[in-house]
Amino acid sequence: MLIDTHCHLDFAEFSADRDEVLKRAQAAGVEYIINVASSLENSRAAVSLSNNYISIFSSAGIHPHDAKDFSKEALAEISELADNKRVVAIGEVGLDFYRNLSESYVQEEVFRKFINLAEDKNLPLIIHSRAADEDTLRVIKEERFKNMRAVVHCFSGSGQFLESCLELGFYISYTCNITYKKAHDLCELVKSTPLDKLMLETDAPYLSPEGFRGRRNEPMHIKLLAEKIAEIKEITFKEVADKTSENAKALFKLKI
Numbered sequence: 001m002l003i004d005t006h007c008h009l010d011f012a013e014f015s016a017d018r019d020e021v022l023k024r025a026q027a028a029g030v031e032y033i034i035n036v037a038s039s040l041e042n043s044r045a046a047v048s049l050s051n052n053y054i055s056i057f058s059s060a061g062i063h064p065h066d067a068k069d070f071s072k073e074a075l076a077e078i079s080e081l082a083d084n085k086r087v088v089a090i091g092e093v094g095l096d097f098y099r100n101l102s103e104s105y106v107q108e109e110v111f112r113k114f115i116n117l118a119e120d121k122n123l124p125l126i127i128h129s130r131a132a133d134e135d136t137l138r139v140i141k142e143e144r145f146k147n148m149r150a151v152v153h154c155f156s157g158s159g160q161f162l163e164s165c166l167e168l169g170f171y172i173s174y175t176c177n178i179t180y181k182k183a184h185d186l187c188e189l190v191k192s193t194p195l196d197k198l199m200l201e202t203d204a205p206y207l208s209p210e211g212f213r214g215r216r217n218e219p220m221h222i223k224l225l226a227e228k229i230a231e232i233k234e235i236t237f238k239e240v241a242d243k244t245s246e247n248a249k250a251l252f253k254l255k256i
């Protein structure tokens with residue numbers, strides 16, 4: 001059994017064939033999917049997907065790219081959505097200083113709001129941190145959220161950042177970009193991540209694996225990611241599948 005802990009099946013890329021995509025995922029051994037929200041609108045769509053499909057759970061939150069659209073009203077509605085039983089996390093939230101689609105101070109303010117919301121709701125955070133290692137850690141530390149549970153998704157930080165995240169007890173999830181020919185540094189990070197802190201995600205429709213680049217990604221490809229991790233860590237596919245699923249169930253407290 002595999003769990004895709006991060007994808008965006010509510011996106012328009014999947015409108016025409018969502019059911020087919022889910023069937024293919026199931027055939028590839030993907031039993032559960034966490035559909036991650038990235039805006040108020042996507043939070044509504046994610047929750048409605050998880051209400052309609054037994055294999056899908058969802059999150060609620062605003063991506064740092066969209067932090068500029070944050071408002072008190074949006075926070076209130078996301079807070080309400082987070083009370084839905086199928087919502088298992090707040091996210092994806094965080095900082096992205098690579099693309100800087102929202103002003104950095106706005107991203108930081110919004111990230112703080114969602115850290116507080118996760119604390120209020122006793123939910124884990126799905127953190128997006130790109131080119132922002134130090135600021136992500138600073139904000140988290142300043143918020144002093146005791147027993148914070150989190151996953152840093154699509155991990156791409158430094159070895160030092162990885163170490164700090166592990167010290168905080170966070171989970172680390174990797175995407176299919178570790179299958180790329182030039183992903184040597186990412187593979188080294190995978191090696192340094194203990195199996196009991198590791199999770200799998202496609203981030204579909206983005207980041208298709210090697211051999212499928214340029215095309216839409218989908219949850220069935222999580223199998224290729226698990227194979228790659230087994231190869232890097234020199235363990236069996238089954239060990240990767242079992243342990244990463246166990247980790248996802250523990251972090252998100254999946255009621256299955």
Ligand SMILES: [Zn+2]
Nearest residue numbers: 092128153154
């Ligand atoms: Zn992200």
Ligand SMILES: [Zn+2]
Nearest residue numbers: 006036092203
């Ligand atoms: Zn994402």
